[in-house]
Amino acid sequence: MAGSTKRCLIVDESAVVRKAARRILEDLDFLVQEAEDGTRALEMCAASMPSVIFVDEEIPILNGVAFVASLRTAGVAERPKAVFCAREGDTVTIARAMRAGADGYLVKPYDRLAITAKLEDIGLI
Numbered sequence: 001m002a003g004s005t006k007r008c009l010i011v012d013e014s015a016v017v018r019k020a021a022r023r024i025l026e027d028l029d030f031l032v033q034e035a036e037d038g039t040r041a042l043e044m045c046a047a048s049m050p051s052v053i054f055v056d057e058e059i060p061i062l063n064g065v066a067f068v069a070s071l072r073t074a075g076v077a078e079r080p081k082a083v084f085c086a087r088e089g090d091t092v093t094i095a096r097a098m099r100a101g102a103d104g105y106l107v108k109p110y111d112r113l114a115i116t117a118k119l120e121d122i123g124l125i
Contacts, residue, residue, distance in 0.1 A: 006124060007031045007048075011041040011067065012056040012085070017108075021054060024112045028125060038062025042070055049078040052124055054106070054115075057086045057093050065096045072101035081122045085110065 008030040010021045018034045025032050033050065035041035037060040041053070053071070057064040068082050084097035084105040094105050103122050106114055119125040 005031055006052075007033070007050040009033050009035060009041060009044060009050040009053045009080075011035045011038065011053060011059055011064075013037065013059050014056075017056070021110075021115070024115050027112075028116065028119065036060070038064070038067040038070075041067060042074075045071060045074075045080070050080050052081040052083065052119070052122070054083045054085055055102075056108075057084065057090065057097070065093065065100050068097055068102050069100040081124060083118055083122070 006029060008025050010018045010032060012018050013036050022032045022034065033044060035044055039061045055064045055067050059067065062070065064084055068084060071082060081103045082101060084094060084102040085108055086094050086105060088107045097105060104118055106118055116125065
């Protein structure tokens with residue numbers, strides 16, 4: 001994407017997960033930021049809205065579903081893509097996230113192929 005910057009926010013309490021996702025996304029030419037909890041992530045979005053947010057279901061302070069709902073009701077002009085990341089088989093929480101405004105979901109653990117496919121699916125690559 002010459003001339004444009006794709007920005008991503010990874011919201012997960014695990015530094016290991018954030019680091020792995022960062023490597024994949026930077027290889028896909030995203031400028032990546034990280035947050036370990038929902039409140040910090042909302043603050044970062046208010047300061048500078050990313051193109052896409054990967055948000056874990058079990059983040060501290062404000063869980064993933066509540067984060068997505070807050071993001072969608074914030075009344076901001078920019079609407080980033082929100083990808084909800086959940087454990088395999090957690091269909092109830094995934095459904096709640098989708099109703100709250102998530103654009104898609106990934107089942108953990110995810111890898112380069114899953115992230116790439118999801119970004120293609122939501123139109124960012």
